[in-house]
Structures are given as C-alpha cells and as structure tokens.
Amino acid sequence: MSQRLTLHGTESRSRPPKEQQMLMKRALLLVAGGALALTLAACGSTSTTATSSTSAAAGASSAMTSSGMPSGAKSSPAMTSGAMSSGAVSGGAAPAALVGPGCAAYAAQVPSGSGSVGGMAKDPVATAASNNPLLTTLTKAVSGQVNPGVNLVNTLNNGDFTVFAPVDSAFAKVDAATMTTLTTDSALLSKILTYHVVPGQLSPSQVAGTHTTAEGGTLTVTGSGDNLKVNNANVICGGVQTKNATVYLIDAVLTPPAG
Amino acid sequence: MTTSERPASAAADPTVAEPRSWSPGIAASALVGVIAMGLAVGIAELLAAVGGWIGVFHSPASPVSSLGQTFIQFTPEWLKEFAIRTFGQYDKTALTAGMGITLFVVALVIGIVGRRSPRIAVAITVALILVTAAAVLGRTGSTIVDIVPILLGGAAGVFFLVTAFRRRFAPVIPGADAAGPTGSSTEPVGASTAADSPATTSAAADPENPRAARSGAGHPMRGTPGSGAVGRRRFFRIAGIGALIAAGAGAIAKWIPSGADVAASRAGISLPTPADVQQVTVTSLSVDGITPFVTTNTDFYRVDTAFVVPRLTTDSWELRIHGLVDTEITLSFSDLLAMPSVERMITLTCVSNEVGGDLAGNARWQGVRIADLLRRAGPQAGADCVLSTSIDGFTVTTPLEALTDDRDAILAYAMNGEPLPIEHGFPVRMVVPGLYGYVSATKWVVDLKVTRFADETAYWSSRGWSPRAPIKTASRIDVPKSFAQIPEGTVAVAGMAWAQHRGITGVQVQIDDGQWQDATLSGQVSTDTWRQWSYPWAATEPGPHTIRCRATDGTGTVQTDQVQAVMPDGSSGWDSRSVTVTA
Numbered sequence: 001m002s003q004r005l006t007l008h009g010t011e012s013r014s015r016p017p018k019e020q021q022m023l024m025k026r027a028l029l030l031v032a033g034g035a036l037a038l039t040l041a042a043c044g045s046t047s048t049t050a051t052s053s054t055s056a057a058a059g060a061s062s063a064m065t066s067s068g069m070p071s072g073a074k075s076s077p078a079m080t081s082g083a084m085s086s087g088a089v090s091g092g093a094a095p096a097a098l099v100g101p102g103c104a105a106y107a108a109q110v111p112s113g114s115g116s117v118g119g120m121a122k123d124p125v126a127t128a129a130s131n132n133p134l135l136t137t138l139t140k141a142v143s144g145q146v147n148p149g150v151n152l153v154n155t156l157n158n159g160d161f162t163v164f165a166p167v168d169s170a171f172a173k174v175d176a177a178t179m180t181t182l183t184t185d186s187a188l189l190s191k192i193l194t195y196h197v198v199p200g201q202l203s204p205s206q207v208a209g210t211h212t213t214a215e216g217g218t219l220t221v222t223g224s225g226d227n228l229k230v231n232n233a234n235v236i237c238g239g240v241q242t243k244n245a246t247v248y249l250i251d252a253v254l255t256p257p258a259g
Numbered sequence: 260m261t262t263s264e265r266p267a268s269a270a271a272d273p274t275v276a277e278p279r280s281w282s283p284g285i286a287a288s289a290l291v292g293v294i295a296m297g298l299a300v301g302i303a304e305l306l307a308a309v310g311g312w313i314g315v316f317h318s319p320a321s322p323v324s325s326l327g328q329t330f331i332q333f334t335p336e337w338l339k340e341f342a343i344r345t346f347g348q349y350d351k352t353a354l355t356a357g358m359g360i361t362l363f364v365v366a367l368v369i370g371i372v373g374r375r376s377p378r379i380a381v382a383i384t385v386a387l388i389l390v391t392a393a394a395v396l397g398r399t400g401s402t403i404v405d406i407v408p409i410l411l412g413g414a415a416g417v418f419f420l421v422t423a424f425r426r427r428f429a430p431v432i433p434g435a436d437a438a439g440p441t442g443s444s445t446e447p448v449g450a451s452t453a454a455d456s457p458a459t460t461s462a463a464a465d466p467e468n469p470r471a472a473r474s475g476a477g478h479p480m481r482g483t484p485g486s487g488a489v490g491r492r493r494f495f496r497i498a499g500i501g502a503l504i505a506a507g508a509g510a511i512a513k514w515i516p517s518g519a520d521v522a523a524s525r526a527g528i529s530l531p532t533p534a535d536v537q538q539v540t541v542t543s544l545s546v547d548g549i550t551p552f553v554t555t556n557t558d559f560y561r562v563d564t565a566f567v568v569p570r571l572t573t574d575s576w577e578l579r580i581h582g583l584v585d586t587e588i589t590l591s592f593s594d595l596l597a598m599p600s601v602e603r604m605i606t607l608t609c610v611s612n613e614v615g616g617d618l619a620g621n622a623r624w625q626g627v628r629i630a631d632l633l634r635r636a637g638p639q640a641g642a643d644c645v646l647s648t649s650i651d652g653f654t655v656t657t658p659l660e661a662l663t664d665d666r667d668a669i670l671a672y673a674m675n676g677e678p679l680p681i682e683h684g685f686p687v688r689m690v691v692p693g694l695y696g697y698v699s700a701t702k703w704v705v706d707l708k709v710t711r712f713a714d715e716t717a718y719w720s721s722r723g724w725s726p727r728a729p730i731k732t733a734s735r736i737d738v739p740k741s742f743a744q745i746p747e748g749t750v751a752v753a754g755m756a757w758a759q760h761r762g763i764t765g766v767q768v769q770i771d772d773g774q775w776q777d778a779t780l781s782g783q784v785s786t787d788t789w790r791q792w793s794y795p796w797a798a799t800e801p802g803p804h805t806i807r808c809r810a811t812d813g814t815g816t817v818q819t820d821q822v823q824a825v826m827p828d829g830s831s832g833w834d835s836r837s838v839t840v841t842a
Contacts, residue, residue, distance in 0.1 A: 112336055112337045112340065113336075116337075116340060117340070117344045118337070118339070118340020118341055118342075118343050118344040119340055121340070121344055121347075123613075124613055127824070151805075151835065152837055153614075153822075153835075154614050154615045154832075154834050154836065155741040155742065155835060155836050155837040156741070157614070157615055157616070158615040158616070158735075158740075158836075159740055159741040161741075187802075190803055194742065194803075197742065199742060214741075214742035216744070216839065241343075241344065241347065
C-alpha cells in the first residue's frame with residue numbers, strides 16, 4: 001500500500017471521514033492559535049509606534065520628524081543612521097509604485113545614497129535633485145548656476161509639488177544657442193523652469209490629465225501604466241517621492257506655451 | 260493481506276498492531292515551530308511587562324522591542340531606503356512586519372527541522388534566544404536581570420518543542436491490549452521511554468521503513484485509537500495547549516499596560532507651581548498664514564530615533580548624575596518635582612531643518628535648572644561635556660558650559676502647562692536654549708554623565724554631525740507661498756526668525772534687486788525665543804518676483820547668505836520665494 005502524505009503525518013491507510021474532520025478542525029484551530037499567539041506577542045510592545053504614524057497626513061522619513069506648520073503635526077521615528085533629515089510627505093500622498101520604463105535602469109545606476117529612489121524620499125525636492133546624478137543640469141539651472149538671477153531652490157523646497165524633471169540627456173538636446181541665452185535671460189529661464197512644476201502632489205494614478213503649472217500655462221499628461229507622456233516628453237521614471245514633491249523624470253525639456 | 264514480511268510473533272494475532280509510528284507531517288511540524296516561537300515570545304513579553312510594571316525589569320527586557328531596536332540599528336541603508344520608498348509613512352510598520360515575517364520563517368524552519376532532528380531545532384532556538392538576549396543587553400539602561408524574560412520564555416519554547424517532537428509510538432506487547440481504547444490513555448511516559456531507545460527507534464519509528472508502513476495495511480483496527488492515533492492526538496493536544504498559552508500570554512502582555520500605565524502616570528501628575536515664572540507678554544502679529552508665536556503640543560515637531568516610543572512612568576523613572584563629579588546624585592520623579600522649578604519659553608530647532616523649513620517650535624517649558632543640579636554634583640576639573648542617555652539608549656553629548664552657564668538649560672517635565680506628552684519625552688527631557696536638539700534635547704532622559712568630549716561619542720555625532728552645534732541665525736518666509744499667484748496690491752510678506760540665546764533684533768526683506776527694507780517684528784519673550792516678522796509689500800508690477808529675507812541677531816551680526824547644507828552643523832542661507840503678481 002502506498003504512503004499518503006497528509007497534513008497530519010504519514011499514514012499507510014486512509015482515515016475515516018469523521019476522524020479526518022476532527023483533525024482538520026484541530027489543525028485549523030492550531031493555525032489560528034499559532035498566528036494569534038505570534039501576532040499578539042509581537043503587538044504587545046509595538047502598539048504605540050503605530051499611533052505615531054497615524055496622526056494627520058504623515059510622511060516617509062529617515063529621521064523622524066513632524067512639522068509644526070498650520071497643516072498639523074506629522075511625525076514618525078527616525079530610521080536611518082546616516083542623515084538626520086526631516087521627512088514628511090505632506091498632503092498625505094500615499095507612497096505609490098514607480099512607473100516608467102527607466103526605473104530599473106535608474107535604480108541600477110543609483111542604487112543607494114541620497115540620489116537613489118529611497119534616498120530622495122528624505123530630502124525636499126531641490127536638495128534631493130542636487131544629490132541625483134541624473135539631474136545635475138536641472139540642479140544647476142534651479143540653483144543660480146546657469147543664470148545667477150534664477151534661484152528657485154528655497155521656493156521648490158517649501159510647499160507641495162509635482163515636478164517634471166528633465167534629466168541631463170534631456171538638457172543635452174537643447175541647442176547651444178538657447179542654453180547660452182538662458183544664462184542671461186532670467187525671465188525666460190524662470191518661465192521654462194516653473195512650467196515644469198505643478199502645485200500639489202500627484203501620484204502616478206492621479207497624474208494623467210491637464211494641469212496648471214506654476215508658470216501659469218497648462219501641460220497635459222497622457223498615457224497610462226508605464227507609458228506616460230508629458231506634452232511630448234516621455235516619463236522615464238515617475239512617482240519618485242521626495243519630502244515635499246512627487247518627481248517624474250522626463251526625457252525632454254518642456255516648452256511653455258507662447259504668451 | 261500480504262503478510263510475508265511480518266515477523267512471526269505478530270502473525271499469530273491479527274489484532275495487535277505492529278509498532279506503528281506516527282510523526283507529524285511537514286505542515287504540522289512547521290505549525291509547532293510557530294507555536295513554539297509564539298510561546299517563547301508571549302511568555303517573555305508577559306514577564307517583561309509584568310516585571311516592568313513592578314519595576315524589576317527595564318524597558319529593554321521586552322525582547323520584541325529590543326530585537327526591533329537592534330534590527331533598526333543594523334539595517335543596511337539600502338533596506339531602509341527601500342522601506343521608505345515603498346511604504347512611505349508606514350516604513351516603521353513595514354520593517355516591523357519584515358522582522359516579524361523573518362521570525363515567522365525561522366519558526367517554520369525550526370518546526371520543520373524539528374520533525375526529523377529535534378536537537379537541531381532546539382539548537383537553532385537556543386541560538387535565537389542568545390541573539391535576543393544579546394540585543395537586550397546591548398541596549399543602554401539594561402541590566403543582566405533584563406534577560407530573564409527571554410531566557411524563561413525561551414525555555415518554555417524549547418520545552419514545548421521537545422515535548423511535541425518526542426517520538427510517540429506504542430511498544431509491541433504480544434497478546435496484551437496495549438493498543439486498545441483503554442490503553443490509549445496510559446501510553447504517555449512508557450511509550451516515550453520506549454521510543455527513545457535506539458533499537459525501536461530505528462526499527463519501527465521510521466515511517467519511511469516500508470515494513471513498518473506496510474504492516475498496518477488493511478488492518479481492522481482502523482476506527483480504534485491505535486498507537487498512531489494516540490500519538491497524533493497527543494501531538495495536537497500538546498500543540499493546542501501550547502497555542503493557548505502563547506495566545507494568552509501574548510494577550511495579557513499586550514494589555515498589561517505599559518501604554519495605559521504611562522497615560523495614567525501622566526494624568527496623575529500634579530505640577531508644582533514654578534518658583535520663577537517668566538512673564539510672557541508678546542504681541543503676536545496677526546497675519547494670515549503666519550506661524551503662531553506659541554506652538555501647541557500637538558503641532559510641535561518631533562524628530563527622534565525611537566523605534567517604539569519609550570513608555571516610562573514617573574514611578575519607574577530615575578535620573579542618575581555621575582561621572583567626573585564629586586557627588587553622585589540619583590533623583591526620583593518626586594525628588595525632581597520637590598525642587599524649585601522655573602518656567603521658560605524656549606524655541607527649539609532641529610539641525611536637519613532646511614532653509615525655509617518647519618522643524619522649529621516654541622513652547623513654555625517647566626523644569627529644574629540643570630546648573631543647580633550639576634552644582635550639587637560638583638563637576639571636576641577637566642570635564643567639558645555631559646553625555647545624556649535616553650531610556651532607549653539614545654545618547655547626546657552637550658558642552659558642559661551650556662549646562663552650567665546662566666542660560667536656562669532645564670530638566671523639563673511640563674510643556675505648555677501640562678506634563679510632557681509621551682512622544683515629546685515623558686516624563687523628563689532636557690531643554691537647552693541655543694543648541695540644536697541633537698546636542699541638547701534628550702528626551703526620556705535617565706542618565707547624565709559628566710565627562711569629556713574626548714572620551715565620548717553620542718549617537719548623531721558618531722554619524723558625521725558636529726559635536727558642538729549652536730543654532731545658526733535663521734529666518735523664513737511663511738507667506739506668500741511658493742509660486743503664489745497674487746493680485747496686484749499690498750501683499751503681506753511674513754514669517755519667523757530665530758537666533759536662540761542671541762535673540763533677533765531685526766529682519767529685512769528684499770524684493771528682486773531692490774533695497775533691503777525693515778520688517779515689523781513681534782515681541783520676543785527672551786533671546787531664547789523666535790520672533791515673527793511682517794512686511795507690507797506694494798506689489799504693483801505684474802509678473803514674476805523673488806522675495807528674500809534675512810535676520811540680524813542680538814550681537815548685530817547679519818545672517819549669512821552663504822548656502823550650506825544641513826550636515827554637519829545646520830543649514831544656512833537666506834530664504835526666498837518666487838511668486839507671480841497678476842494684473
């Protein structure tokens with residue numbers, strides 16, 4: 001007679017249904033008991049931690065921080081040992097999955113540190129961009145290093161935004177003459193940069209559609225899933241969280257509408 | 260019925276079963292592992308909770324809490340970042356769940372291994388117990404006594420494992436009704452002894468042994484509790500009892516309230532009247548969107564490394580002042596409350612506050628001046644630092660002079676007129692005007708060691724942050740907000756400025772490349788608080804504009820415009836906002 005491997009052990013004969021039922025019941029009770037035991041035991045000392053992250057719109061954080069601005073307290077305990085930075089994704093933006101065909105490559109290129117997907121989460125957006133090796137030109141542009149008359153770092157670091165961030169290769173596509181003009185034409189550079197910012201944080205599930213930018217004009221995000229376009233630019237990797245903004249890396253510099 | 264391989268002795272009586280073994284299957288064994296883990300953890304937590312409540316054990320005695328804290332400490336950056344990226348605000352919960360899942364998997368492994376080799380399973384369990392004990396001992400504030408819960412809980416888990424996996428089968432008793440219904444209840448000890456003897460173990464206990472397996476084929480004793488059924492029944496009975504105990508212990512541990520206990524402790528405090536109350540008569544500016552002059556307890560920023568917010572009752576709190584001092588002092592909470600106290604309004608700031616950021620808050624604090632306590636202790640020559648420790652092991656080094664000079668460095672037990680909120684350091688914390696929090700504001704403080712900087716490193720200063728960190732002069736723009744679209748007209752530009760312990764004497768505002776204009780200031784309770792400021796901007800030109808602000812401190816020094824990142828000792832640079840004036 002062949003052996004039958006059952007939940008209850010190896011038996012060489014079949015068991016009567018009644019006995020089987022009883023054993024099943026017991027087994028189920030035990031599963032429940034075991035799971036309950038483990039859960040309760042573990043919950044015993046950690047229940048208060050949970051409450052700290054349920055207070056109003058909370059945030060991802062490395063060191064824990066909560067802000068005292070009128071929007072209410074957000075807090076969470078510190079995590080990383082490297083950088084003590086504040087991390088409240090204000091506005092209650094839920095952490096969303098990344099979208100875009102280039103996320104894997106980005107993660108491979110910047111696997112850790114302040115410029116990685118996880119590292120950016122703890123810094124406000126301009127600071128986070130300054131740590132990202134894909135955004136060196138954008139960082140220069142917003143911090144007065146392309147045009148001393150245009151410095152948006154503090155403006156970008158405070159408030160909630162969605163930022164469409166052209167990567168370095170996107171800026172490389174802009175012709176040299178225009179780049180030279182931008183070094184002195186503050187109004188134009190400012191217009192272009194502010195056209196890439198939308199007030200309020202939009203997750204990948206919210207970003208499709210037409211939005212009014214900080215510049216005043218509108219842009220339109222089309223597509224779905226991993227294939228999003230912002231006007232004519234493609235989203236390489238989007239939904240990257242920073243402390244105050246959701247970032248979408250794009251492969252072209254957007255042109256604000258004329259007028 | 261094939262009986263060709265049955266031994267001659269049994270062939271004579273078809274109603275006697277061959278020594279038939281039963282051992283739990285893989286799933287049942289895995290379950291046993293989980294229950295063993297639950298039992299160990301449940302009992303340990305229960306003991307830690309009860310002991311903590313009584314005062315015999317300290318906070319590190321909770322194995323889950325200690326494992327968690329240690330786990331966080333040793334978590335590699337990439338994993339923490341993954342947690343933050345994927346789970347956002349629930350990163351802590353995620354890491355806790357991750358740890359729980361790891362323990363669960365280890366429990367499954369222990370169970371599955373125990374099915375064949377109980378000794379190895381026990382060895383793994385003991386190793387886990389030792390690791391947990393090390394985690395408990397590694398936390399500051401723990402003493403050797405704190406490993407008792409995990410040792411006892413672990414012992415219970417091991418006992419359960421051994422009992423559940425002990426090989427069960429009935430011995431062959433020719434002619435006797437050993438396997439009959441009445442026999443089942445008498446089998447325990449005797450059968451186990453037989454089971455442990457090597458001869459029977461190898462011959463009959465091995466379910467893979469085809470002779471043993473086949474021996475019961477078609478046996479008419481199907482419905483009777485034979486030795487196999489007894490073994491199985493007993494196994495599940497043991498497992499069931501284990502699960503119940505584990506669940507019960509865990510439930511009681513959870514409800515033994517550290518949480519409720521602390522809340523009650525906090526509610527039961529009757530704050531003494533301070534001997535020295537600072538008069539707060541500040542004219543607050545009323546501008547829409549400006550930060551209120553006093554930050555409420557619920558709005559106050561919070562930055563710390565606490566994996567679990569420490570639960571410390573006033574009864575279990577004790578502060579020890581020792582080190583390079585003439586006299587060691589130990590204070591209980593009632594000792595502290597009996598001392599003359601002061602009430603001061605002090606603005607705190609986090610070093611990781613970026614330019615324009617909101618990691619600053621202002622509150623009224625009541626407590627005892629640390630200078631008075633240190634004077635009683637008598638710091639010795641050569642000491643230049645005080646290493647303070649939180650109940651959860653977090654450490655801070657503070658320059659000794661900041662705690663002994665004329666500034667109001669206090670051991671605070673009240674915030675805005677009520678006992679410290681639990682996440683802000685209940686029952687006692689340090690508040691030192693003029694220094695960033697990470698070098699001065701130890702929450703849940705239980706130890707002050709007078710020492711030398713050369714001999715110590717504290718948590719953040721061992722991670723690249725400066726050991727000495729006076730707060731840099733700062734100012735920020737609250738309104739208008741970034742990229743605001745503002746209609747032409749007079750616009751209220753307003754915000755905050757601080758330079759704790761030097762005070763703020765002026766704030767200036769600049770629009771684009773215009774002249775710096777003086778802003779109106781709110782009152783200032785002392786040089787240790789911030790000030791609000793506002794400036795009415797005549798925004799007549801439509802188009803984009805940049806607003807900047809800068810402050811002048813009490814020494815007459817204008818805030819620097821040099822941009823510096825938060826590491827290693829605080830950010831600097833003038834705050835600015837780009838806005839658009841609409842026609």
